[in-house]
Amino acid sequence: MILPIEDTPLHRLPNLARHLGVDADQLWVKREDLTGLAGGGNKARKLAAIVAHAVAQGCDHLVTGGGAQSNHARMTAAAANIAGLDCDLVLTPGRPGDESGNFLLDRILGAHIHRLEAAAMPYHELEAAIQARAGRLAEQGRRPYAIPIGGSSALGAATYIPVARELRQRLDPDLVVVAAGSGGTHAGLVAGFGDHGKVLGVDVGARPGLSAAVEELAAQAASHAGLPRPAGRCQMDTAQVGAGYGAPTDAALVALRVAARTDALLLDPVYTAKAMAGLFAVVRASPGMRVVFLHTGGLPGLFASRYAGWLTSSPPASSADGSGTAAGPS
Ligand SMILES: Cc1ncc(COP(=O)(O)O)c(C=O)c1O
Structure with a gap:
């Protein structure tokens, strides 16, 4: 394996469980934010498989893209360095002066950046721009490997099959809650459980037609691993998106603060805070379930300058603290 992936911890969130009014044994977190690879996150497993494939094909260049604060882009730049490949990133521009967070790390890692x-x-135009960049590199005599947004090919998604198996063996959860951007992580978990009913994605507003894409990718990932097509239909919480991808919401800010102030779990503004807001809603609606929060990482996004004002703003007037009963943590 060219990119080594660490085993990631699985542990309870006892203070958060108490805050939400459920038993400590009912709320767990799978720490996919601790995978390693220049800050960690759910792209590490996908990239381990993708980079091995690229190298096996004789490619010398990784090409991918995303938003200015893309975690996937940052981790692709890191993966390329470890594998001894070049890396081109096609990124949408940030706000003026927004050279912080993931974008700063892309620069430090030395990726060739195309704004x-x-x-x-x-979404689909960005995918086309990644392909076009790879095409230009090929014309220049390079051997590029184009990685779709989020690393969400069947190969990438299938790397979450063993994670689902581990969760089933160790805990047999009723539900795994995960942020869904391109949908690959959600899809891989579904393929591993063999059942859409075991995974709730929280749509962060990145990809149009996300539920259909998850169903398609889950079937492809299962087929890639020689498994049957998963049962059921995609489960997606579409209520956490707010004004769109990357747009702050009150519920995400509450979730981010509550997670930090109970079990010191740090979330990011774009993905995991919205996913945690989705988890709060599920736990409130069905308090008897054993739920795993799959923490997909994204910490550098917390340091993107565009979010500083929001993160330090007064609590939302609605002040829903996630518990429905207990006072919010101070
Ligand atoms: C921190 C974080 N969480 C979740 C996701 C969503 O994962 P996926 O694209 O597999 O749906 C991403 C994707 O970029 C991410 O960076």
Whole structure:
């Protein structure tokens, strides 16, 4: 294996469970934020498989893309360095002066960065821009490997099959809650459980037609691993998106603060805070379930300058603290 992946911890969140009014044994976190690879996150497993494939094909260049604060782009740049490959990143522009967080790390890691002009580019146009960049490199005599947004090929998604198996063996949870951007992590977990009913994605607003994409990717990942097509239909919480991808919401800010102030679990503004807000809603609605929060990482996004004002703002007026009963943590 060119990129070594650490085993990640699985542990209870006892203070958060108490805060939400459930038993400590009912709330767990799988720490996919602690995978290693330049800050960690759910892209590490996907990239381990993708980079091995790229190297086996004789490629010398990784090409991918995303938003200016893409965790996937940052981790692809890191993976390329470890594997001795070049890396081109096609990124949408951040706000003026927004050279912080993941974008700063992309620069430190030495990726070749191509900023797009459109501030927000539709998902499929960004995919096309990644392909176009790879095409230009090929014309120059390079051997590029184009990685889809989020590393969500069937190969990438399938790397979450063993994680689902581990969770089933160790805990047999009723539900895993995960942030869904390109949908690959969600899909791989579903393929591993063989059942859509075991995984709730929380849509962060990155990809149009996300539920259909998850169903398609879950079937492809299962087939890639020689498993049957998963049962059931995709489960997706679409209520946490707010004004769109990367847009702050009150519920995400509450979830981010509560997780930090109970079990010192740090979440990111774009993905995991919205996923935790989705988990709060599920636990409130079905308090009897054993739930695992799959922490997908994203910590550098917390240090993106664009979020500093929001993160330090007064608590939302609605002040829902996630518990429905207990006072919010101070
Ligand atoms: C921190 C974080 N969480 C979750 C996701 C979503 O994962 P996926 O694209 O597999 O749906 C991403 C994707 O970029 C991410 O960076």
